[in-house]
Amino acid sequence: MSHVFHRNPRQQLDFAVRGQGIELFDQNNKAYIDASGGAAVSCLGHGHPVVIQSIKDQLDQIAYAHSSFFTTRAAEDLADFLAQRSPGDLNHVYFLSGGSEAVEAALKLARQYFVEVGQPTRRHFIARRQSYHGNTLGALAIGGNAWRREPFLPLLVPAYHVSPCYAYRDQREGESQEHYAERLAQELDHKIQELGAENVAAFVAETVVGATAGAVAPVKTYLKRIREVCDRHGVLLILDEVMSGMGRTGHLFACAEDQVVPDIITIAKGLGAGYQPIGAMLASSRIYDAILAGSGFFQHGHTYMGHATACAAALAVQQVIEQEHLLDNVLARGEQLRAELRSALADHPNVGDIRGRGLFVGVEFVQNKDTKATLDPVLKTHASLKKQAMQNGLLMYPMGGTIDGVHGDHVLLAPPFICSDSDISEIVTRFTRTV
Ligand code: PMP
Numbered sequence: 290m291s292h293v294f295h296r297n298p299r300q301q302l303d304f305a306v307r308g309q310g311i312e313l314f315d316q317n318n319k320a321y322i323d324a325s326g327g328a329a330v331s332c333l334g335h336g337h338p339v340v341i342q343s344i345k346d347q348l349d350q351i352a353y354a355h356s357s358f359f360t361t362r363a364a365e366d367l368a369d370f371l372a373q374r375s376p377g378d379l380n381h382v383y384f385l386s387g388g389s390e391a392v393e394a395a396l397k398l399a400r401q402y403f404v405e406v407g408q409p410t411r412r413h414f415i416a417r418r419q420s421y422h423g424n425t426l427g428a429l430a431i432g433g434n435a436w437r438r439e440p441f442l443p444l445l446v447p448a449y450h451v452s453p454c455y456a457y458r459d460q461r462e463g464e465s466q467e468h469y470a471e472r473l474a475q476e477l478d479h480k481i482q483e484l485g486a487e488n489v490a491a492f493v494a495e496t497v498v499g500a501t502a503g504a505v506a507p508v509k510t511y512l513k514r515i516r517e518v519c520d521r522h523g524v525l526l527i528l529d530e531v532m533s534g535m536g537r538t539g540h541l542f543a544c545a546e547d548q549v550v551p552d553i554i555t556i557a558k559g560l561g562a563g564y565q566p567i568g569a570m571l572a573s574s575r576i577y578d579a580i581l582a583g584s585g586f587f588q589h590g591h592t593y594m595g596h597a598t599a600c601a602a603a604l605a606v607q608q609v610i611e612q613e614h615l616l617d618n619v620l621a622r623g624e625q626l627r628a629e630l631r632s633a634l635a636d637h638p639n640v641g642d643i644r645g646r647g648l649f650v651g652v653e654f655v656q657n658k659d660t661k662a663t664l665d666p667v668l669k670t671h672a673s674l675k676k677q678a679m680q681n682g683l684l685m686y687p688m689g690g691t692i693d694g695v696h697g698d699h700v701l702l703a704p705p706f707i708c709s710d711s712d713i714s715e716i717v718t719r720f721t722r723t724v
Contacts, residue, residue, distance in 0.1 A: 389422075419455065633718075
């Protein structure tokens with residue numbers, strides 16, 4: 290009898306015992322193609338020898354030193370690597386141990402920034418419906434699914450929600466992308482005015498929505514228009530790239546494609562690619578300098594931040610991706626995945642939309658392609674789909690539903706960046722057999 294307190298104690302879980310390349314193996318040696326990368330985590334696949342060696346080397350030197358006494362070469366080198374490649378002047382890298390921690394730190398940094406610059410009433414956050422930012426109380430407050438927040442009310446952070454940029458569902462017939470983006474920017478503008486700009490700290494959005502909507506990328510110009518609204522009101526822009534960042538879309542930072550520089554970016558998942566738990570928050574010089582010139586101390590921190598072994602693993606992951614030009618493969622294999630899914634599922638009565646950027650791909654299911662009505666309550670559909678996929682030797686990430694008026698039964702596919710073209714075709718074959 291296991292004594293692990295599993296998230297879903299009624300679920301019978303198999304054991305993952307081995308991982309090699311794009312496959313995981315269970316206790317019966319059954320192989321599964323990891324086409325969701327966990328949840329967009331395993332971008333280098335499993336058992337990568339270079340990453341494993343980097344972890345061993347780091348352990349031989351020093352596994353951990355508390356960040357209030359020392360920094361380490363691994364942390365400094367990883368920060369340099371990220372800062373040199375980050376958009377704009379997002380050069381100040383604050384390490385954490387995962388996505389929720391990174392988001393939580395970003396919320397606190399935004400609040401402290403406004404205290405430092407003498408605008409302490411800027412405490413409120415605006416985020417979007419149908420978004421996920423993590424499960425800690427602050428991250429949960431800004432997350433866009435009311436049903437997730439419900440059991441934990443009242444939450445500690447005042448947060449308000451506006452519409453996501455979800456063209457398949459909400460762009461009107463005949464409406465241009467520019468007009469749609471403008472309409473959403475106006476909605477944000479109105480929300481800020483309603484709350485009073487002097488009370489709003491930041492607008493938070495996933496650059497490409499992951500788990501809650503299935504790789505929903507914004508229309509062109511959306512983020513630019515949002516950036517303008519934020520600037521007009523002195524509101525910070527926080528982009529959550531915990532899922533969409535670190536090359537998943539074919540760009541190291543997803544927002545590079547939108548040509549927008551936020552004030553803070555959060556990253557995690559693909560940063561350590563599952564080899565070690567690590568996340569980070571990248572802040573602009575404006576914010577960093579305000580802290581430096583003000584109290585000189587960011588009032589936030591965790592025991593394991595900047596963990597040397599985690600930083601060494603993440604640096605090795607990112608160097609392999611760069612040296613092997615894997616982001617080119619992400620772009621090419623992503624195009625292939627969408628094209629093959631579209632052709633294999635063209636006659637499927639319930640496949641409404643196939644979308645995404647790079648190897649961040651969503652397939653949305655509907656009852657009726659014209660009305661786009663959703664299938665049944667998802668939580669039913671998604672468990673059975675996941676099980677069926679596993680029987681077919683495929684790991685994929687189904688989610689969604691009609692819960693709290695949010696639409697979209699979907700499956701997220703986020704295969705490793707090392708997939709070959711035949712791997713992608715095999716994923717499509719198993720996926721088509723499953724749905
Ligand atoms: N933000 C986004 C966009 C995410 O997708 C997730 C995880 N699914 C998180 C934050 C939280 O990350 P973690 O589970 O590592 O705490």
